[in-house]
Amino acid sequence: MADWKTPDNVKYTENDEWIRVDGDTAKIGLTDYAQDQLSDIVFVDLSEVEVGSTVTKGEAFATVESVKAASDVYAPASGKVTAINTALEDTPEIINSDPYGDGWLIEIKLSNPAELNDLLDAAAYAKHCAARSA
Amino acid sequence: MTYIPHTDADRAAMLKAIGVESFADLFDAVPPENRFPPLNLPDGLSEMEVAAELNSLARANVSASDYAIFLGAGAYNHFVPSVVDHILRRGEFFTAYTPYQPELSQGTLQAIFEYQSMMCMLTGMDAANASHYDGATSLAEAVTMANAHFRGKRPKVILSPGIHPQYRAVVRTYHQNTGLKFVGDKGSATIPDLVDMLDDDTALLVVQYPNFFGQIDDFTGLADAVHRAGALLCIVADPIALGLFKSPGEWGADIVVGEGQGLGIPLSFGGPYLGFFATRTEYVRKIAGRIVGETVDADGRRAYVMTLRPREQDIRREKATSNICTNQGLMALAACVYMSVMGKTGLRRVAELCYHKAHYAAQQIDALDGYSVDMSKPFFKEFVVTCPKPVSEINEFLLEHWGIIGGYDLSRDYDKRENQMLIAVTEMNSKDEIDSLVEALKEAKAPHLHLSHEH
Amino acid sequence: MMTELILNKNGAPPPLEPLIYELSVPGRVGVNLPAPDVPLADLPADLLRTSLDLPEVSELDVVRHFTRLSQFNHAIDIGFYPLGSCTMKYNPRLNEDMARLPGFATIHPLQDPATVQGALALMYQLQEWLAEISGMKGVSLQPAAGAHGEFAGILMIRAYHLANGEPHRTKIIVPDSAHGTNPATTAMAGLQVVEIPSDANGDVDLDVLRGVCGDDVAGMMITVPNTLGVFEAHIKEIVDIIHGCGGLMYMDGANMNAMLGVAKPGELGFDVMHYNLHKTFSTPHGGGGPGSGPVAANEKLLPFLPGPIVDILEEGDDETPPLYGFVMPEKSIGRLKAFWGNFGMLVRAYAYIALHGAQGLRDVTNHAVLNANYVRAMLKDTYPMPFDRICGHEFVCMGHWKDAEGVHALDISKRLMDYGFHPPTNYFPLIVPEALLIEPTETESKQECDRFIAAMKEIAREAHESPELLHEAPHKAPVKRVDDVRAAKQLVLCCRVLPEGEGEG
Structure with missing residues (x-):
């Protein structure tokens, strides 16, 4: 049975996104569980967002593709996009190798930090992953 | 007569292995009142009787063979060179399925890759798919692609009145519920008239080359005007004309579609034909249908495989932009053989x-x-x-x-x-x-x- | 101009077969064309193209190249092809000859209907036969494939509700076991998909179905027998529930090979359905197409059929045949393709039905279902089966064992190639983990089924004893496992021809 990394310094959605707050910005990415389910990631479509545009909690802002699947990525919180991980254009596989680090997708300036309150912590998310793989 | 190989002994042994008494027991799940309805069809015929019947129907037609x-x-x-149909009649090609298992389909896959390559050369585009049903549905899919590219935010499509009338009808059938508005083709608009209709709402402008009346329009400046308006240009092209005239790529088209029937496919009362679809690199991930890409196998040997699969309906389901699955594969092979020998x-x-x-x-x-x-x-x-x-x-x-x-x-x-x-x-x-x-x-x-x- | 290609020349094994472009030699000609027999006209110089990069090869080069390519394929003509949901049955040679008769192959679609009465008679008769087999009122032969027929059907359902002043009916219910085309079709038609789960037996969950029914439902799409290979236990209840809320029933006819003479969709209460002539009626799959997907409708939806369709314009009598012509159904959703449909496929399907007749078609289904159940029964102690019940023309098993964890359905599929079989459908239906969907078809003999069963059992043993044999399979196919990740990352979708002068060195 696979064992997925669920670091404590991020918050999670049930849809397998993570968000890590750093000052008034936050980075968003896909979890280790998500990258493992997708397997080799070959393409990340971030064309729907640009620096300065806004994302809304619960709305899809990107699509991540492997050979066999495509998965929409939903914003865990709302805010204005401050950075996009352009490295993913040529090396989407860094989501596989470093999902919580270099494999981040976008950085936003949170418009409503209270939205983070209903996200999952590491323990709850780990349980959520385990339940699905049973 | 049928093509069923079973003997009485086979049937008995198989029913026994399954644990049922008779064929009828295999259908218990069908509601009894609807089970085994009579079929009001003629009795079966022998092969020679079927051939005689169809020959007589065929002879009742006036054909280009005699007129x-x-x-x-x-x-x-x-003209269709003899070699084309001889290749199509190879059972290894025509009795194969879609090449989902690349290790057992390198023949079909490489042929599609070669077809895609030739269509790129012919149209002046960077990428072509493995085919659509015909020229009309290729155009309908081009409209869908443009609409998806602009995420539905540009609801207007400008159609030249010089596009085949049936193609324009098909585009409207496809898009009767998608909220797109089609303009330009009801009167006798010229190319400059169509350019005047461009605005911020326009997703796509479509012209035909040669147009339905056979004329070759000079498209100088057209692509620039379309692109200035932020829209895409689609050219519906006749592939034989592209043997002689400037490619749509040279005219600045973003999407090139058309009917490939002229490339080695018989008239056959309107089908099966070949819808071709080609576009520029930046739109590759928006193409509908199958696309074959080059790669290697585990030994590093060059090999081919269907790629960009997550666009397709079997993976993307309701988020796919098209439901196309079966295409006109064998007709693409015909075009590939035709272009090779020509x-x-x-x-x-x-x-x-x-x-x-x-x-x-x-x-x-x-x-x-x-x-x-x-x-x-x-x-x-x-x-x-x-x-x-x-x-x-x-x-x-x-x-x-x-x-x-x-x-x-x-x-x-x-x-x-x-x-x-x-x-x-x-x-x-x-x-x-x-x-x-x-x-x-x-x-x-x-x-x-x-x-x-x-x- | 020199045509050279960028190739990976890194010491890798040589390709199975060069690309046709790599066989090209400047100046070589493959076809003999006549000289012009009319005076030459001036060509418009500013509109002409200056280069055309097609290969330059001889006719023999072409024949050898494509013959060699063909030898890298598996095909029905080569061996067993139990690809679930695809109905890879024998493609009779007679039908190939019939479609190529000059009176069919060289008629133009826009000829005066009076000059193509033979073709129209054939189409009319086929419409009638398909209506009879389905228990429907009428058929349009326009759709070029199953997905195209589905699209027609959903547009018809939408048009029906609009005509009845019910534009709010925008939802199409689709079971989670459905073919991907069903939800994709719904979205393409501008409607919303409501996916509902299957119950533990693989049937539609009736309680869930009742829960999503309301006056916003346009209809439901369902495959019979379903994609798990089983005949829905409550099909009549499903139909009643949907009709009860004002929706219409669409039947995905992909699995009609299990239905011929066994049940008529129209009598089960369906309003509209499509056929796949390339499955049920043996028109060849052609390496991906062409297909043909006629759509059949009951009385309610008849006026909405895509058109034109063929009808009798003037009745005949003993001496004169009827006069056939094209007509547009009264409230037609419109034209779905140029001209009239994939006519060549219609000729083949006509020949197939004429040859079989009513009893022959019934035999087809009997033996398709017999073969599937036989293979199922023989494998059920070796491969886990999610549903232990009599199946239709196909069944699903799982290509994975708890005591052979590293082996997956894909490995079994690849290993089957070494035994000379095409793999079953993998990973579909999506709701069965590690699914292997197996459809033998009726044209395979008991002996061929037995060989397949033996291979499957042998592979199961290998999976437990020497799983690496499976992981590295295929060993005997023309190529080893193909790197689809690389194909998707480094997109090479056509061979690039270098501009002149850049090919040297």
């Missing part, structure tokens, strides 16, 4: 033959009393003849007295084109046939002068 044909309008009597010089030669013969025919017909041909613009293999009487009457005369299948009656689609006939001339029409057509048209004007001609 001279000057009918085109989107389907053409082009090659660089052959396709140009075919196109030149069409061009010269069409021009000869146009000049001869234009010289006839009562007929005139619009030669104001360059044209390829089709041209419009204004006739002295209804086209249907002329065609009846041509068929009955001269054994000629005449041109297309434009009044079927265009109110203002009464008495106008669209004539197609291909490399298959000899000078003798053209001269006969001219003579026949002359007589058709005043059929009472007709002297008996046997064909």
Whole structure:
């Protein structure tokens, strides 16, 4: 049975996104569980967002593709996009190798930090992953 | 007769292994009141009886094998080298499924890759898919792609009235519920008129090359105007014409679609044909349908595989932009073999033959009393003849007295084109046939002068 | 101009077969064309293209190249092809000859209908036969494939509700076991998909179905027998529930090979359905197409069929045949493709039905279902089966064992190639983990089924004893496992021809 990394310094959605707050910005990415389910990631479509545009909690802002699947990525919180991980254009596989680090997708300036309150912590998310793989 | 190999002994052994008494026991789940309804169909026939029946139906048709044909309008009597059908008849090709298992499908996959490559060269595009149902549905998919590209935020599509009327009808059928608005094709808009319709709402402008009336428009400046408005340009092209004329890529098109029937596929009463679809690199991930890519196998050997699969319906389901699955694979193979054997010089030669013969025919017909041909613009293999009487009457005369299948009656689609006939001339029409057509048209004007001609 | 290609020349094994472009030699000609027999016209110089990069090869080069390519394929003509949901049955040679008769192959679609009465008679008769087999009122032969027929059907359902002043009916219910085309079709038609789960037996969950029914439902799409290979236990209840809320029933006819003479969709209460002539009626799959997907409708939806369709314009009598012509159904959703449909496929399907007749078609289904159940029964102790019940013309098993964890359905599929079989459908239906969907078809003999069963059992043993044999399979196919990740990352979708002068060195 696979064992997925669920670091404590991020918050999670049930849809397998993570968000890590750093000052008034936050980075968003896909979890280790998500990258493992997708397997080799070959393409990340971030064309729907640009620096300065806004994302809304619960709305899809990107699509991540492997050979066999495509998965929409939903914003865990709302805010204005401050950075996009352009490295993913040529090396989407860094989501596989470093999902919580270099494999981040976008950085936003949170418009409503209270939205983070209903996200999952590491323990709850780990349980959520385990339940699905049973 | 059937193709079922089972013997009585096989059947008995198999039913026993399953643990049932009879065939009927296999269908217990079907509601009893609906189970085993009578089928009111004729009794089965032997192979020779079926062949006789179909031969008799086939003989009841007037065909281009026995008659001279000057009918085109989107389907053409082009030459098909013998080699094309011999390759298509190889069971390894025609009895294979879609190449989902690449290790057992390298033949089909490489052939599609070669087809895609040739279509790119022909259209001047970067990527082509493995086919759509026909030219009309390729165009409908181009509209879908443009709409998806702009995420539905540009709801207007400009269609030239010079696009095949049936293609425009199909596009409207496809998009009856998608909220798109189609403009431009109801009157007699020229290319500059279409450019004037461009605005921030426009997703796509579509022109046909040559247009439905056979004319080659000069598209200088068109792509720039379309791109300035932020829209995409789609050119519906005839692949044989592309053997001679500038590629749509050179004209600045973003999407090129069309009917590939001319590339080695028989008339066959309208199908199966070949919808081709090609575009530029930046739109590759928005293409519908199957695409084959090059890669390697575990030993590093060059190999081919269907790629960009997550766009497709079986993976993307309701988020796929198209539901296409089965395409016209074997017809793409026909086009691939055709373009291979025609090659660089052959396709140009075919196109030149069409061009010269069409021009000869146009000049001869234009010289006839009562007929005139619009030669104001360059044209390829089709041209419009204004006739002295209804086209249907002329065609009846041509068929009955001269054994000629005449041109297309434009009044079927265009109110203002009464008495106008669209004539197609291909490399298959000899000078003798053209001269006969001219003579026949002359007589058709005043059929009472007709002297008996046997064909 | 020199045509050279960028190739990976890194010491890798040579390709199975060069690309046709790599066989090209400047100046070589593959076809003999006549000289012009008319005076030459002036060409418009500013509109001409200056280069055309097609290969320059001889006819023999072409024949050998494509013959060699063909030898890298598996095909029905080569061996067993139990690809679930695809109905890879024998493609009779007679039908190939019939479609190529000059009276069919060289008629133009826009000829005066009076000159193509044979073709129209054939189409009319086929419409009638397909209506009879389905228990429907009428058929349109326009759709070029199953997905195209589905699209027609959903547009018809939408048009019906609009005509009845019910534009709010925008939802199409689709079971989670459905083919991907069903939800994709719904979205393409501008409607919303409501996916509902299957119950533990693989049937539609009726309680869930009742829960999503309301006056916003346009209809439901369902495959019979379903994609798990089982005949829905409550099909009549499903139909009643949907009709009860004002929706219409669409039947995905992909699995009609299990239905011929067994049940008529129209009598089960369906309003509209499509056929796949390339499955049920043996028109060849052609390496991906062409197909043909006629759509059949009951009385309610008849006026909405895509058109034109063939009808009798003037009745015949003992001496004169009827006069056939094209007509547009009264409230037609419109034209779905140029011209009339994939006519060549219609000729083949006509020949197939004429040859079989009513009893022959019934035999087809009997033996298709017999073969599937036989293979199922023989494998059920070796491969886990999610549903232990009599199946239709196909069944699903799982290509995975708890005591052979590293082996997956894909490995079994690849290993089957070494035994000379095409793999079953993998990973579909999506709701069965590690699914292997197996459809033998009726044209395979008991002996061929037995060989397949033996291979499957042998592979199961290998999976437990020497799983690496499976992981590295195929060993005997023309190529080893193909790197689809690389294909998707480094997109090479056509061979690039270098501009002149850049090919040297």
